[in-house]
Amino acid sequence: MNNxxxxxxxxxxxxxxxxxxxxxxxKVSVSGPFLVKPAEAGYxxxxxxxxxxxxxxxxxxxxWVTGVAHPEFKAETTQAVGSxxxxxxxxxxxxxxxxxxxxxxxxxxxAFMAWSDDMEGKWIPVTGYRFIYDxxxxxxxxWDPNKRYDDLKVISLAQKxxxxxxxxxxxxxPGQSLKxxxxxxxxxxxxxxxxxxxxxxxxxxxxxxxQRSGSDGSSWVARRxxxxxxxxxxxxxx
Numbered sequence: 001m002n003n004x005x006x007x008x009x010x011x012x013x014x015x016x017x018x019x020x021x022x023x024x025x026x027k028v029s030v031s032g033p034f035l036v037k038p039a040e041a042g043y044x045x046x047x048x049x050x051x052x053x054x055x056x057x058x059x060x061x062x063x064w065v066t067g068v069a070h071p072e073f074k075a076e077t078t079q080a081v082g083s084x085x086x087x088x089x090x091x092x093x094x095x096x097x098x099x100x101x102x103x104x105x106x107x108x109x110x111a112f113m114a115w116s117d118d119m120e121g122k123w124i125p126v127t128g129y130r131f132i133y134d135x136x137x138x139x140x141x142x143w144d145p146n147k148r149y150d151d152l153k154v155i156s157l158a159q160k161x162x163x164x165x166x167x168x169x170x171x172x173x174p175g176q177s178l179k180x181x182x183x184x185x186x187x188x189x190x191x192x193x194x195x196x197x198x199x200x201x202x203x204x205x206x207x208x209x210x211q212r213s214g215s216d217g218s219s220w221v222a223r224r225x226x227x228x229x230x231x232x233x234x235x236x237x238x
Contacts, residue, residue, distance in 0.1 A: 027062050038062045041070050042077040042084070074101040089116035089123070113141040127178060128156035128163065153180045164189075168196035168203070 046061035103120040113126040131138035169180040188194040
């Protein structure tokens with residue numbers, strides 16, 4: 001056996017041995033001749049923020065990083081090592097078995113006041129909010145006051161996250177949901193001469209005496225009593 005053959009055999013042993021060692025490593029895996037990459041999704045090189053293949057003689061230390069996207073599913077890493085969370089609008093099919101995800105409507109965006117729509121990748125603003133767009137992509141959600149929502153029978157108020165029902169309606173669960181119900185006998189806030197009738201959307205004339213001032217007339221009554229006392233005091237003085 002000549003020297004050239006010995007050298008080739010030696011190199012072959014080194015290459016095979018190296019691949020065997022790398023294959024047995026829990027941190028990195030072989031990605032090509034003399035090339036390695038982090039063995040598990042979610043890890044990157046300790047001296048870089050990527051998981052691209054590199055030669056084995058380079059720094060091959062790895063670290064877990066928050067916010068790394070999964071290469072196959074719509075999931076990203078969390079702060080806890082080995083933990084994943086579904087990306088906005090997605091949910092895990094069965095996290096106990098795999099990280100497979102599916103788009104799901106009705107999920108609140110973690111960064112914006114928006115709900116996931118039926119169509120994958122589409123979002124709708126939370127009631128009372130509107131989107132600020134950069135091209136075709138919304139980049140912010142802001143409060144949109146004094147807007148009527150005919151389907152919900154509510155109006156957004158000037159104060160953020162505050163609403164009022166349409167005239168004739170009241171909230172079923174005040175402070176908990178925007179569900180409303182038609183309430184007969186409710187005074188029309190836009191026209192106090194009208195009261196909600198028995199049938200939804202109907203109105204009857206308010207036959208109650210009009211109050212001079214104050215929400216219950218107490219201010220007007222107190223003022224009249226005060227005026228009479230003053231008149232009586234003046235009459236006695238003379």
